Amino acid sequence: MVHFKLPRWFHQLGSPKWFYQFAGLLQPWLALISLVLLFWGIMWGLLYAPADYQQGNSFRIIYVHVPTAILSQSIFMMLAVAGAIGLIWKIKMAFIVARACVPIGASMTVIALLTGAIWGKPTWGTFWQWDARLTSTLVLLFLYLGILALYQAISDRQIAARATAILSLVGLVNLPVIKYSVDWWHTIHQPATFTLTQKPNMPAEMYLPLIVMMSGIYALFVLLLLLRTRNEILAQEGRSGWLTKLLQEGHA
Amino acid sequence: MYFQSFMQAFHMDGHGVYVWGCYGLFLLMIAWNFWRIRKQRQLQLRRLFQFRSRQENG
Numbered sequence: 001m002v003h004f005k006l007p008r009w010f011h012q013l014g015s016p017k018w019f020y021q022f023a024g025l026l027q028p029w030l031a032l033i034s035l036v037l038l039f040w041g042i043m044w045g046l047l048y049a050p051a052d053y054q055q056g057n058s059f060r061i062i063y064v065h066v067p068t069a070i071l072s073q074s075i076f077m078m079l080a081v082a083g084a085i086g087l088i089w090k091i092k093m094a095f096i097v098a099r100a101c102v103p104i105g106a107s108m109t110v111i112a113l114l115t116g117a118i119w120g121k122p123t124w125g126t127f128w129q130w131d132a133r134l135t136s137t138l139v140l141l142f143l144y145l146g147i148l149a150l151y152q153a154i155s156d157r158q159i160a161a162r163a164t165a166i167l168s169l170v171g172l173v174n175l176p177v178i179k180y181s182v183d184w185w186h187t188i189h190q191p192a193t194f195t196l197t198q199k200p201n202m203p204a205e206m207y208l209p210l211i212v213m214m215s216g217i218y219a220l221f222v223l224l225l226l227l228r229t230r231n232e233i234l235a236q237e238g239r240s241g242w243l244t245k246l247l248q249e250g251h252a
Numbered sequence: 253m254y255f256q257s258f259m260q261a262f263h264m265d266g267h268g269v270y271v272w273g274c275y276g277l278f279l280l281m282i283a284w285n286f287w288r289i290r291k292q293r294q295l296q297l298r299r300l301f302q303f304r305s306r307q308e309n310g
Binding site: 038042046047048049050051056057058060061064065068103104107108110111114115118119121122220224227228230231234235238239243244247 | 253254255261264265266267268270271273274275277278281282284285286288289292293296297299300301303304
């Protein structure tokens with residue numbers, strides 16, 4: 001029988017103290033990686049990538065629209081999974097991470113919707129259509145806002161964490177709706193730019209900047225998540241001895 | 253560069269306002285995230301110091 005052992009650091013991530021310090025070590029590296037990738041991606045997408053033969057230069061919006069749209073869904077998935085882990089194994093850190101995901105996910109959804117609307121104007125002639133893809137993404141924003149409101153409404157942190165975990169699990173239904181909306185219904189939205197199984201349907205000089213932007217925004221997300229998680233730990237564990245000690249040493 | 257001049261890059265054949273607007277919003281969103289995190293951290297640290305000084309002063 002093969003013994004598969006999870007590395008020790010994985011278990012240690014469940015400890016707020018360990019997570020707080022580990023995240024502090026990773027932060028500067030993630031900041032550097034995301035800064036370099038996003039700067040590179042933005043310059044490439046804005047100034048160096050070729051214009052689309054149909055859409056012209058408005059095509060460049062893809063480099064901010066697609067990464068934020070994909071990330072807004074990934075974050076929701078992560079939020080729901082973290083919530084489920086918290087509910088099943090009663091791990092406090094999972095709830096803390098879930099809570100840190102929500103405002104980041106909401107901001108990504110807002111930008112995906114706004115850049116989509118702005119892109120729609122020169123391409124479809126309208127900012128908004130009650131189309132399946134657009135509407136289901138708006139529902140995603142409302143889910144995020146509902147979860148935020150639920151946190152605000154329940155003052156008991158544990159109850160709030162459990163209630164929002166359940167809401168996010170129910171909200172998961174929306175993710176396949178967003179993904180397949182372009183296939184299930186007639187929609188003005190173009191089909192997926194990227195799939196994991198197929199070669200992208202555009203030349204390399206167009207999709208490589210997109211890959212750079214995607215990597216950059218994922219690195220940025222991890223950075224924002226660590227920063228927010230540390231703030232949550234400060235809020236929830238602030239009075240415990242180890243944080244007082246860190247603060248006194250000036251390492252918090 | 254794809255464009256011949258910076259003016260052309262700015263104008264983007266009439267699409268400049270949409271494209272630059274989107275990138276601007278994207279950067280604003282990133283800035284908002286960092287600003288919120290900074291404010292939240294300062295608030296938490298202030299609370300902690302208040303709590304500690306209350307404890308020390310009985």
